[in-house]
Amino acid sequence: MKKIYFIIALFSSVLLHSQERYFINSDTRLYTAANTSNFLGYFKYGAEVRLLSENQKGWYKVQADNFNEGYIPSKFISESLNSDDIKTTDKENPIIFGGDNYHGSNHLFVLVAGLKARALPDKNSKIREVLFTGDAVTLNYFPKNEDEWVNIAGSFNEEYAKFTLRKFLGKRPDLNVLIKNFDKLDVNNITERKTISERIVELAWNSDSTTLIPAYERYYEVVKQLNDPKLLAETELNIALVKALAKSKKPEEIFAFSKKAEFLLKGIKTKSLYLSQTNLVKTLGKPTKKAKVDDGCGIYLSDLFYYYPDLEVSVDEAKNQAQIVKVFINENNKFIINPSVVLDNTLSEKAFIEKYGTYIQASLKSPHYYSIFIMDDSQFILQFKDGKLFCVEIFIDC
Known part of the structure; x- marks a missing residue:
């Protein structure tokens, strides 16, 4: 017993x-x-x-x-960490301690293009994120065996845990070295040229914007060799994008460009990003759905949202106010950035980039999404779908 x-x-x-x-x-x-x-x-x-x-x-x-x-x-x-902890440094430990110009916690960098981070240390488990060459990832434990898995979430929390293989992580890749390696390859070694050029493009997005054009020039050489029409069109669109980003306007010019933005909803101008609840219902009728949404930040008028087939608004019924949150662009709705710039559902993504690309921010991780800042803490997010303007969302930082 x-x-x-x-x-x-x-x-x-x-x-x-x-x-x-x-x-x-x-x-x-x-x-x-x-x-x-x-x-x-x-x-x-x-x-x-x-x-x-x-x-x-x-x-x-x-x-x-x-x-x-x-x-x-x-x-x-x-059981806890303290500011007076005496930290002994292991010089052989490859993990980069604390913050640098790329990351604020213990970290290493992704060495390959399109690296999948999974929910479990299993190649068949759910993909939680796709990482790019040069991405900094949090990690506190790094196995010696390169075929082991690494938890890049930095904790045991199953909801957020993300795993990838150790062999794909290390010191930050050097863009110049990658470019030199690419330039040395035989022009007929398409497989290796594709692998390295993809890493060059992703690392360029994680580097100074001036590196994007030369990165895409090399990648485009390979894409033309592959002769994939869809990939060619996508690459040509990205080349137009990075050329525009290289000539980005100053913040004050962008704010001036967008400060008078409004929408045209069923032929009626909103005159700002706000309108009265009375005019909203008069123009669009009763919403198809009402719901309470807690954004956790208090950035909207209230937590009551009205949903229409092509519009989402935050509404304060007591104050008779409505704040536009998201507008789907169609034959009824247009986005008016300023009196001389009216965007409708006929606008192609390529034309938008060529005309207004110097005013936008973009990311390779969010293709076909472009942001235009209204002020330091808020921006318009424009989404293109099937090559046409699909919707405009107003995003406000917490």
Whole structure:
């Protein structure tokens, strides 16, 4: 009977440790056993671990955030982190500590193009994000084996955990080195030229905007060799985009361009991004749906939203006010940036970029979405679908 009680007590203790949060208070390693120099990977200060055992003569068995299990000296385990922690630096630890010009936490960089981050350390699990060459990713534990998985969410939280293979992460790639490597390749080595040119383009988007045009020039060489009509059209659109971005207007010019923006809804000008609830209902009728939306920031008039087939608005019924949130552009609705710039559903994406590309912000990660700042904390997001203007959303920072 005593043996049964002992097993239950031990199980309860391990379960308790696995549920509480413990942190690494200095650089250390995940060892294969207590009192050995053999190790599985590197921990950086601030890493979270799960305790799997009681203190065993100065060692704990722990689980890293990628589910590797091993041992750590007990002196490196804390229930909390403090500003006066004495951080011992492991010079062989490849993880970059703290902030730099690219990231504010412990991190490394993506080395390849189109890297999939998954919900579990399994190549068949759900894709949570697609990462680009040069993206900085948070990590606190880095396994020694390059075929191991790495948790790039920096915590055990299953809702946010993201995993990718260790071999695709490292020091930030050098754009000039990639370009030199590309230029050395035989012109007929299309496969390798495609691989490197994709990395060059993605890294250029993660670098100075002046690098985008030369990056796309090389990529376009390969695209023409592949002779894929869809890829050709997409690349030519992106070339037009990066040429416009290279001539971006100053913030004050962009604000002046967009400050008088309004919408034309069923032939009626809103005269601003606001209108009365009375005029809204008079123009569009009763909404097809009403719903409460808590944005968590209080950036809209109220948490009551009216939904129409081609319009979303935040409405304060007591004050008789309505704030436009999203407008779908169609034969009834137009976006008037200023009296001389009226955008409708016949506007092509290419024409928009060629005419107004110097006023926009764009990202390779959000293709066919373009932002025009109204002021420092708010912007219009224009979405194009099937080559035509589809909708305009007003986005306000928290």
